[in-house]
Amino acid sequence: MNRKLLVALLLGVVMVLSFSLALPVAAQDRWDGADDLPVNPLDCPMAEGEAMPEATEEAPMDMPAYDGGQPTNAPDLAGQPIVLVDVPKLVGIGYFAATTLGQAQAAEELGNVTVTTDAPTEANIDDQIAVIDNYITQGVNGILFAANDPVAIAPVLTRALESGIHVVGYDANSEPGAREWFVNQAEFNGIGKAMVDSMVAEIGADGSFAIVTSTFTTPNQARWIAEMQAYQEKCYPELTWLETVEAQEDNVLSFNQATTLINKYGEELDGIFGMTSVATPAAAEAVVQAGLCAVDAANAAAGSPEAAVAVVGLATPNAMKPYVTGDNAGCVKSVVLWNPVDLGYAAVYVMRAVVDGTLKPGDATVEAGRLGTLSVVNGSEVLLGPPFIYTKDNIDGFDF
Amino acid sequence: MTSSTLQQSDEMKSGVRLRAFLLRQEVVLFLMMMIAIFILTLGSDKFLTLDNLLNQGRFLTEIALVALPMTFIIITGGIDLSVGSIMGLCAIVLGYMWNPTGPFQWPLELAVAFSLLVGVLCGLVNGLIIVRIGVPPLITTLATLALYRGLAEGISQARSVRNYPEYFYELGQGTLLGVPTQLWMVLVFVIITAIILSRTIFGRSLYAIGNNELGARFSGIPVGLYTIMIYAFSGLMSGIAAWVFVSRVTTTRSDMGTGLELDAIAAVVLGGTSIFGGSGSIVGTVIGLVLIQLLKNGLALSGVTTDGTIVVIGTVLILAILINNYIQRRASAVE
Structure with missing residues (x-):
């Protein structure tokens, strides 16, 4: 009996510990994952009437020295197969x-x-x-x-x-x-800007959004999120950042995470960013199944478009076509990628x-x-x- | 006349012995490995070279370290699914405690020791839940698989720790007498675990527990204590695997070791250890480990792509187990 109590106590301690560790994740203020590199947000959009963000042209900066490696004794194969x-x-x-x-x-x-x-x-x-x-x-x-x-x-x-x-x-x-x-x-700041601008075009500069990413340490995603945050703080301080969730690069998990976000935040949630080519279509599918597409919501309750959830994300076109031009056309308006x-x-x-x-x-x-x-x-x-x-x-x- | 019958029965005896030896699971498996090596050597001239084989030892180490205690556990009829998560947690603890810009900034040696301690604790928790509360090992370790991974992600705050001192990489990337350093470690543990399993009362008790737990209990074997001990040992070895792995890949991430449990269990079961408990050996596990690693490597060198390789490995696993089952059944029918 005593021993059982001990084990139960031990488990309890472990659980409390894990919760207390999990909590700061939600309160964390920087989202740059594995590195502490500085962020470099681009300029905000200029005029009001600009619907689509400008493609970001990088101004030529003074070039840092070459920092790559070199192979040792590589055979000279110039022009050869x-x-x-x-x-x-x-x-x-x-x-x-x-x-x-x-x-x-x-x-x-x-x-x-x-x-x-x-x-x-x-x-x-x-x-x-x-x-x-x-x-x-x-x-x-x-x-x-x-x-x-x-x-x-x-x-x-x-x-x-x-x-x-x-x-x-x-x-x-x-x-x-x-x-x-x-x-x-x-460049990371270009993506960050394009993502946030596209989202703002749909939910307005005072909306609330959440992010579905792969893992917090995946280098690209971590950098993009960091740049998105820097750009958002600089240009759209009224946007509310609800939560960032991990979904590996897993289809089912991404769908579940997006559905959880929709259920958890309800009307408060205006938009979801998908950070991977897996998460974005899964988030779009979750929005469709929840009946929260911009088009559905307009049909169901004309006059309350705030019930809709916008999806903006990085994804490949084929996966997104059903939500952009296909059966659920209009659910997703912009897909950012190279x-x-x-x-x-x-x-x-x-x-x-x-x-x-x-x-x-x-x-x-x-x-x-x-x-x-x-x-x-x-x-x-x-x-x-x-x-x-x-x-x-x-x-x-x-x-x- | 008497002498000739005696001689005859002697010959028969040695014939039976030879036959019994040839039909042992480990021997059958070893022959299969030889056939595989022969075929793979035809596939690529880079395969059967000392450099390549030794280099493969590096990739095998973490799985091997975890598969040894897994053999103990499966022999008792249990299973430990949490080893990959324990490895991830230990790696994170190691990095977190050492991190020169983190909150603790411990010396590296102390951080390593502490992470091994955490490994033992994780294993102890597994063992205690299984023995004291009576939750089946499959369910217990499935739960702690999630719990330990969650802890690792929570502690790491999604940040990896890098830039360890150069000497720390010696274990995972260096060589000792021409052999990858970590392979010596594996060798020592293989010998120790093989002796424990086959030559000590503790080791023989594990078979008794796997065959008939109640019987073992009534024979005066401290079943609970032994069970807790092997899960704690499994935790320790997962911690050591984390140490080697961090040294090899020069960074810590909370997703380290995902899927490790399946690789380890595959090697143990391929090595002839019964998943129902009661039989198995370290030699079998080692052959299982080497066979899987050689297949992965040899097929890749022969130009088979990775997705093709896993199909072949799955097929070989099933075939090996079928052939072994068939031979064992025939053998026991003859007896």
């Missing part, structure tokens, strides 16, 4: 299928590049490391990667560089010294340029086929361009 392996965070999702497509297009145009995609079926840091390690042993000329963790992946990438293999990242960076170049799809096909395409061109010696440390631009000339930012990153906003007017032109 090269074999590349592409290791995204995971395979089996639309987003990385699109980057793979872009890589295939670039390889076909170039004619002297062979690229295969291989990655774990779950976004797991250890599995990704094992995959890369195997390709180092197998021997390839170059590795393209999208890191599940910027630090954890660094030792294995360094090993690749030491084995004379060229390493170029895209989508999710590693520590700079562990790769030569990183193709940056969009073009992942172009991202994969650019990564292969950058790799080719590195192997050919046309992109060297200190260079300011690189030629990338149909994308034209891309500029180098932050020392060793190649910038793809401003973020792209898919709306009902343009989304049907994309298929990925």
Whole structure:
């Protein structure tokens, strides 16, 4: 009896402890996840009548020195056929299928590049490391990667560089010294601005919103949320930030988390941000099933559009078409993203340029086929361009 | 005449012994591994090289460290699903206590020791709930799987801890006498656990508990104490796995070790340990571990993609268990 009491007490203590630990998460004031890098919010929209946020043009800043790594004794393969392996965070999702497509297009145009995609079926840091390690042993000329963790992946990438293999990242960076170049799809502050502006266009500058993200430590999502918060505080201080919830990159979990948010906050909730290509369609589906689409709400209770929940997020067009132009047209008005096909395409061109010696440390631009000339930012990153906003007017032109 | 019959029966005896040896689960599994190695060697000339095989040891270490106590637990008819979460929690505790910009800023050695202590405590809680409250191990550890992971995420506040001192990486990335450092650690633990399981009263009692818990109790075996001990041991080993893993990947994250429990259980069960308890061995578990790791590596080197590899591994798991079951049934029918 006494012992049972002891165990029960122990459990109670553990639970209280876990609750007290869980609470500060909701009260946390910065949302930059794993790092403490400074945020750099862009300027607020200028005039009132501006419905769609301007594509963010980066003003040229003074260039920091090249901070990437270099392979040791890499064979000179300029102009010769090269074999590349592409290791995204995971395979089996639309987003990385699109980057793979872009890589295939670039390889076909170039004619002297062979690229295969291989990655774990779950976004797991250890599995990704094992995959890369195997390709180092197998021997390839170059590795393209999208890191599940910027630090954890660094030792294995360094090993690749030491084995004379060229390493170029895209989508999710590693520590700079562990790769030569990183193709940056969009600068974090540009995405943050586009997301918040799109949301404000729907819910007004005094609405309340919640966020469904992957995990708090996922580097891209954490940086975007940090930039979103900085931009929101600067430009729309009246917006209310209700909660940020984790949903891995899991379809069912994202749907459940979004539904929980809708039930928890009720009328108070005006909008949901989806931070991943999985979370955004799941959040849209949750809104549809709750009958809270802007169109439904208008039909059901004309005159109380505040009952609707807007969804703005990062996602691939195919997954969002049902909510933008399809069966539930109008539920989602803007989907923010870059073009992942172009991202994969650019990564292969950058790799080719590195192997050919046309992109060297200190260079300011690189030629990338149909994308034209891309500029180098932050020392060793190649910038793809401003973020792209898919709306009902343009989304049907994309298929990925 | 008498001498010739004697000789004959001697020959028969050794024949039976040889047959019994060949039909042992571990031997059957070992032969399967040899066949797999042979086929994989045909697939890639990079596979059967010392460098590659030793390097694979690094990837096997964390699973191996957890699979050893898992063998003990499954032999008693239990299971521990919380090992991956304990590993995540220990990794976070290690980083949190050491973090030079955090609230504690302990010396690294102390932080490691403390995280191992946390591992033992987690295991103790599992054991206490199972023994004192009588909740089945599957349910208990399923609950603590969620609880420990939640604690890890709560403590870490979604921040990872990085930039450990260079010497700390020696364990996970360095080599000792040409062999990855952590592999020596695995070797020591394999020998210790194998001796405990097969040569001590404690170890033999675990089989008794798995075969007939009530019987074991009436034979005077302290079933409760032993059960708590093996779950605490499992917690400790998960903590050590966390230590090695943090040293290998140079960072701590709260999602470390997700899915580790399944890899460990797969290796143990492939190694011939009955999921119902009562039989199994460390040697079998080690062969199971090595076979899975070699398959993963060898298939990847032969150009099979990762999604294809897991299909093959799943198939091999089922086949290996079917073949072994068939042979064991035939063998016991002959006896």
